Amino acid sequence: MDLIAEEQLKETCYLIAGGFRRVLPYVYTFHVFAKGRWYSMPLLQLLLHEYRSYNEEYYRRAIKSGRIRINGNLVDPDYVIKEHDELTHAVHRHEPPITDKAITIIHQDEELVVIDKPPSIPVHPSGRFRHNTVVFILAKEHGFNNLHLVHRIDRLTSGILLLGRNPAVAGKISEKVRTNEVVKHYLAKVHGQFPDGKQDVNQPIKSAVKGRGINCVHPSGKASRTVFLRLAYNPLNNSSLVLCRLYTGRTHQIRVHLQWFGYPILNDPLYNLEKVDKIQKGFDEVNLQRYAGSTSNQPENTQGPPPPDPPKEASPPPQAPPETSPTSEIEAECLDCRATFPDPEPHEMVQYLHAYSYQSHDWQFKTPLPDWSLEYQLNATQIPLPLQ
DSSP: OOOOOOHHHHTEEEEETTTTTEEEEEEEEEEOOOOOGTTTTTTTHHHHHHHSSSSSHHHHHHHHHHSSTTTBOOOOOOOOOTTTTTEEEEEEEEOOOEOOOOEEEEESSSSEEEEEEOOOSSSBTTTBSSSSSHHHHHHHHHHOOOOOEOOOTTTTTTEEEEEEEEHHHHHHHHHHHHTTOOOEEEEEEESOHHHHHOEEEEOOOSSSTTOOOOEOOOTBOOOEEEEEEEEEETTTEEEEEEEEEEESSTTHHHHHHHHHHHHOOOTTTTTSSSHHHHHHHHOOHHHHHHHHHHOSSSSSOOSOOOOOOOOOOOOSSSOOOOTOOOOOHHHOHHHHSSOOOOOOOOOGGGOOEEEEEEEEOEEEEEOOOOGGGGGGGOOGGSSSSSSO
């Protein structure tokens, strides 16, 4: 069975124009199984407490019409949640636009697919992104319905991404990446005139606050090492092109080490901030808490624990919405259809960090230089690989 079924690919289509790849809004059914804390809660109370995107009036209409069901059945708002119950919610799904740049396939064989990922494209479904992801685009446009991730790179980061054609291959190469048997080089555009010569940053990294996705250098963190080399400097905008070799693989490692060293990535939305510099000067836990709260994309919840993630997709392919919930009714209830969302600005679609080269003992994959590096007028022969 393919990881991405043909029925899923037929849910919608892409519209490519004006520099963006858009997904035509489509009807989609979220599935989630009851969690222990939900047991004995009335359905309406559960929805209002756990999923705050909609108000009580909406939920009552959705339950009555069958857009929200339990185990595929129509129920009342006061239905009491039990163990093994499955909650489904049929919605009109909108996805944010991404760049219209094509995914370039660098290499493919019976075991592996290697791509040059453009910036702004998530690797796999997450949050509001589903069809506008690497795995869905490769399935729809290249017929790769059964790819398995070897590793991940951030949505705004571009460059090399390895995908296995089967779970065994993906697992084998993923283990090599995890144990640093794969030599990884990145390119970064940083603020300021980076020092000459190799710069070895061997500083431990820890999570600022669990669940926030923000890290920092900290004495109690995990061992982390990155070696940097300045390739070029542009005095016109006071920026440097830097080659980065990862010796460990912590989350945001290059970004954190560059910020700690005093040369953050020029357009880094998390680590190129004055408040981050201030926090790095002190490692007390209170400051770490403030750091994570002040730089998170989500506001702090001062009235208790944060709301849970929205219902995630179950392993079976999503089912079509029930016949009692016609598409026109679902669209009529869609809040996104009534709103106007501005397109992202060009600087919001890219981060100046690029996965340039991945090398093992029996293979090496390398991409062309990213567009944002062309101002330095370098070519690939001037980039020393591997950086020792």
